[in-house]
Amino acid sequence: xxxxxxxxxxxxxxxxxxxxxxxxxxxxxxxxxxxxLIQQTVDRLTGLFPTExxxxxxxxxxxxxxxxxxxxxxxGNMIAEPVGRNTAPCIGLAAMRLLKEDSRSVMLVLPADxxxxxxxxxxxxxxxxxxxxxxxxxxxTIGITPTRPETxxxxxxKTGQAxxxxxxxxxxxxxxxxxxxxxxxxxxxxxxxxxNSGIFAWKARLILxxxxxxxxxxxxxxxxxxxxxxxxxxxxxxxxxxxxxxxxSIDYGVMEKEKEILLVQGNFGWDDLGSWTALAEQSPKDExxxxxxxxxxxxxxxxxxxxxxxxxxxxxxxxxxVIVQTNxxxxxxxxxxxxxxxxxxxxxxxxxxxxxx
Amino acid sequence: xxxxxxxxxxxxxxxxxxxxxxxxxxxxxxxxxxxxLIQQTVDRLTGLFPTExxxxxxxxxxxxxxxxxxxxxxxGNMIAEPVGRNTAPCIGLAAMRLLKEDSRSVMLVLPADxxxxxxxxxxxxxxxxxxxxxxxxxxxTIGITPTRPETxxxxxxKTGQAxxxxxxxxxxxxxxxxxxxxxxxxxxxxxxxxxNSGIFAWKARLILxxxxxxxxxxxxxxxxxxxxxxxxxxxxxxxxxxxxxxxxSIDYGVMEKEKEILLVQGNFGWDDLGSWTALAEQSPKDExxxxxxxxxxxxxxxxxxxxxxxxxxxxxxxxxxVIVQTNxxxxxxxxxxxxxxxxxxxxxxxxxxxxxx
Numbered sequence: 001x002x003x004x005x006x007x008x009x010x011x012x013x014x015x016x017x018x019x020x021x022x023x024x025x026x027x028x029x030x031x032x033x034x035x036x037l038i039q040q041t042v043d044r045l046t047g048l049f050p051t052e053x054x055x056x057x058x059x060x061x062x063x064x065x066x067x068x069x070x071x072x073x074x075x076g077n078m079i080a081e082p083v084g085r086n087t088a089p090c091i092g093l094a095a096m097r098l099l100k101e102d103s104r105s106v107m108l109v110l111p112a113d114x115x116x117x118x119x120x121x122x123x124x125x126x127x128x129x130x131x132x133x134x135x136x137x138x139x140x141t142i143g144i145t146p147t148r149p150e151t152x153x154x155x156x157x158k159t160g161q162a163x164x165x166x167x168x169x170x171x172x173x174x175x176x177x178x179x180x181x182x183x184x185x186x187x188x189x190x191x192x193x194x195x196n197s198g199i200f201a202w203k204a205r206l207i208l209x210x211x212x213x214x215x216x217x218x219x220x221x222x223x224x225x226x227x228x229x230x231x232x233x234x235x236x237x238x239x240x241x242x243x244x245x246x247x248x249s250i251d252y253g254v255m256e257k258e259k260e261i262l263l264v265q266g267n268f269g270w271d272d273l274g275s276w277t278a279l280a281e282q283s284p285k286d287e288x289x290x291x292x293x294x295x296x297x298x299x300x301x302x303x304x305x306x307x308x309x310x311x312x313x314x315x316x317x318x319x320x321x322v323i324v325q326t327n328x329x330x331x332x333x334x335x336x337x338x339x340x341x342x343x344x345x346x347x348x349x350x351x352x353x354x355x356x357x
Numbered sequence: 358x359x360x361x362x363x364x365x366x367x368x369x370x371x372x373x374x375x376x377x378x379x380x381x382x383x384x385x386x387x388x389x390x391x392x393x394l395i396q397q398t399v400d401r402l403t404g405l406f407p408t409e410x411x412x413x414x415x416x417x418x419x420x421x422x423x424x425x426x427x428x429x430x431x432x433g434n435m436i437a438e439p440v441g442r443n444t445a446p447c448i449g450l451a452a453m454r455l456l457k458e459d460s461r462s463v464m465l466v467l468p469a470d471x472x473x474x475x476x477x478x479x480x481x482x483x484x485x486x487x488x489x490x491x492x493x494x495x496x497x498t499i500g501i502t503p504t505r506p507e508t509x510x511x512x513x514x515k516t517g518q519a520x521x522x523x524x525x526x527x528x529x530x531x532x533x534x535x536x537x538x539x540x541x542x543x544x545x546x547x548x549x550x551x552x553n554s555g556i557f558a559w560k561a562r563l564i565l566x567x568x569x570x571x572x573x574x575x576x577x578x579x580x581x582x583x584x585x586x587x588x589x590x591x592x593x594x595x596x597x598x599x600x601x602x603x604x605x606s607i608d609y610g611v612m613e614k615e616k617e618i619l620l621v622q623g624n625f626g627w628d629d630l631g632s633w634t635a636l637a638e639q640s641p642k643d644e645x646x647x648x649x650x651x652x653x654x655x656x657x658x659x660x661x662x663x664x665x666x667x668x669x670x671x672x673x674x675x676x677x678x679v680i681v682q683t684n685x686x687x688x689x690x691x692x693x694x695x696x697x698x699x700x701x702x703x704x705x706x707x708x709x710x711x712x713x714x
Contacts, residue, residue: 018671297708299700312713313687314375314701317694321675323687330670330682332689337674343656344671351654356669 002102003130004204005049006094009038009058009066009112010084014345015275015338018329019307022357027113028065031279038112039069047123048130049108055097056112057081057090060235076230082239086247087198088254092211092218093242095204096226105204106134109250114197115282117269125266128168129201138262139210140201141172141255143194145267149184152274152339154196154251158263172261175251194265196251198272207254214257221245276322277338280305294325303335329356359459360487361561362406363451366395366415366423366469367441371702372632372695375686376664379714384470385422388636395469396426404480405487406465412454413469414438414447417592433587439596443604444555445611449568449575450599452561453583462561463491466607471554472639474626482623485525486558495619496567497558498529498612500551502624506541509631509696511553511608515620529618532608551622553608555629564611571614578602633679634695637662651682660692686713 013026020026027038035043038056045054051072058066060080067075079093091109098105108126116122129140143156154177158170175196179187187193212219221241228237255261271282283291283305290301294308301315308325315323322338324331333341348356370383377383384395392400395413402411408429415423417437424432436450448466455462465483473479486497500513511534515527532553536544544550569576578598585594612618628639640648640662647658651665658672665682672680677692690698705713 295710297701297704297710299697299704300694308687311682311685311687312705312710313689314705315689316697316701317691318678318689321689323689325668325687328668330665330668330680330687332670332672332675332678332680334674337657340656340673344654344673347654347656348671353652353654353669 002098002105003049003053003108003134004098004105005045005054005108005110006091006098007038007041007045007054007056007110007112008087008090009056009062010081010090011111011113012084013113014342016279017341017345018326018331018356019309019324021326022354023061024065025062025113026273027111028062028069031273032115032283036069037114037273038066040116041110041112041114042070042073044116044119044122047119048126052077055079055094055107057094059084060239079229080235080238081242083243084247085242085245087250088211088215088248088252089218089222089242089245091200091207091250092222093225093229095208095211096222097229098204099208100226100230103205106130106201107204107207108133108199108201110197110199111272113273115269115271115273117282119268121266121268122270125168125264125268126199126201129199129264132169132262132264133201133203136262137203137206138260139206139255139258140262140264142197142199142201143170143263143265144197144270145265146188146193146195149181149188150195151178151181151184152278153272154178155184155187155193156196156263157193158265160192163262168265170263170265172263175256194263195270197266197270198251200250200255210254210258215248215253218245218248218253275338275341276305276307276324276333277335280322280335305335359410359455359462360406360465360491361410361412361455361462362402362465362467363412363414363448363455364395364398364402364467364469365444365447366413366419367438367447368468368470369441370470371699373636374698374702375681375683375688375713376666378683379711380418381422382419382470383630384468385419385426388630389472389640393426394471394630395423397473398467398469398471399427399430401473401476401479404476405483409434412436412451412464414451416441417596436586437592437595438599440600441604442599442602444607445568445572445605445609446575446579446599446602448557448564448607449579450582450586450595452565452568453579454586455561456565457583457587460562463487463558464561464564465490465556465558467554467556468629470630472626472628472630474639476625478623478625479627482525482621482625483556483558486556486621489526489619489621490558490560490563493619494560494563495617496563496612496615497619497621499554499556499558500527500620500622501554501627502622503545503550503552506538506545507552508535508538508541509635510629511535512541512544512550513553513620514550515622517549520619525622527620527622529620532613551620552627554623554627555608557607557612567611567615572605572610575602575605575610632695632698633662633664633681633690634692637679637692662692 013020157173292306295312298315370377514530649663652669
């Protein structure tokens, strides 16, 4: 039976601007460790999937980068979307493609750009999710044991009790949008909520049935594209048909509408690395709580993230700053505002300064 | 009679690092306005001195830069010190040189890198100082009417009353080192103190007599060097003899030891531009109190100085920062710590990172 991992690698990752650029988004950056996030994702997965069973869905413009970063993944395993349309169409395309390979394909779906610290716990969680998805006619999602009252993640409410004999497996009660601080504190203390990781497992056939049920227009278009997938006409067909697909997330389009979803709860040092601040929190720090890359000299500097590419960065008498240098941009941002970097990116677009994006 | 302006242009200007570098110190930077500080100094002086009466004393390594910045000043009017030995030897050399031109030479001595906003008031103050220095056997200094309780300047205490018929001319009571905040407030409110500008006027012969009296070793060495000044052997003679001279300031070596000094008080928007903070204070600001050079985009940013050379500098949610970019260095410093940039420079030296200096 075909067990596949599908890596979603089409993100723009603007929140890591200016290290992430439109031609090199977050998943291709070595934000933490030596390898890029997408390389680390594949490195981890090879404990469970041979590379020929790893599929990567990315943007057309990013395809050369994906090939460069992942020389071990067969070129035929890469699907290039001509435009980004969020996760439901991306997952639908991958499912169509896998169905053609093997009607019994089971797929694990995950983003390319997350942080996972404990690979062993991560893989055993994925393995359990794949077993459940194979054995039953059910959608499976991975929920992360929360470790702080995070307001930047969506949450999933579990049913009260784990399944019999399955201490880490629950039924999903409901999906919850990013909460405010007060709600996040309640979620954390209740013990009934987990973070929505965006990692899923299901039969390719099953998720397409669900898409057909909840997103019939998308399904119809996927079916039309399906026959070209894996053929020489794939790129041409996608460029004609894919842009007409409406963008929608799998969470909003399918998961939130389904009653029966299983949840495998994991605790493996996970973070979606949604901002420079999140990166700082997850990174090893020096004795003054600073995180740095490149040539750096600080005096009276505490709790800063200093990421330089070519220049020496020198700091004096500052705290709680994100300082990032590239060959043509310097960003200086307070830690508290690091979530709003997209606003800078939008402002640059509005000013026609696209060359810095 | 020979009236000369002597511009002291040997400073290192490390407090404007990283814009100032060892091979391009502060006086050669266009920190405010389009022309470099040394060009602005000469531009101003030409209202009182023809360029052939302007002498520049600088460091040997800086001579090409001086020539480039001041094409109108005759090459023969430049004295190159092989090493820096503070102001007394510098002034002594210039005096020796002028004495050879004309035994009655009167010299105005001033630094190359100060800010003067009101040129007319400045020149009328200098003219008065030159008149006094010509007419009497006395050392003359320029004192600046203080406008704030500045702790970064030396002060001069005046005698209580101006000279009869000379509302801006006083006798010097004493020179005072940089005060603490409390003392600076007292000085300001008393009305008896002015800022020590480091601008002087005197006969070349007279200052050499004073050097002979207070710094006999320096005088002896100056005399030996004197006969080579203005000849083809000048550079060789200086390279042999000047390094053996002890470094000492004219304030400490002569002025503080003299009883009879006249002071011309001026008020012409003067600043010694001793730090990035001083520059920020003297510069025009945008509606959020920011001062910027180069490509800059700020959101929620107030009271920052942002000086970029090539890169776009983007800021988000920060205040009271000095952010300076060059092709190989980024400095991020709190306004309050900008006086301590030398400490960064020293640290870089200690680490052998001289390439950034």
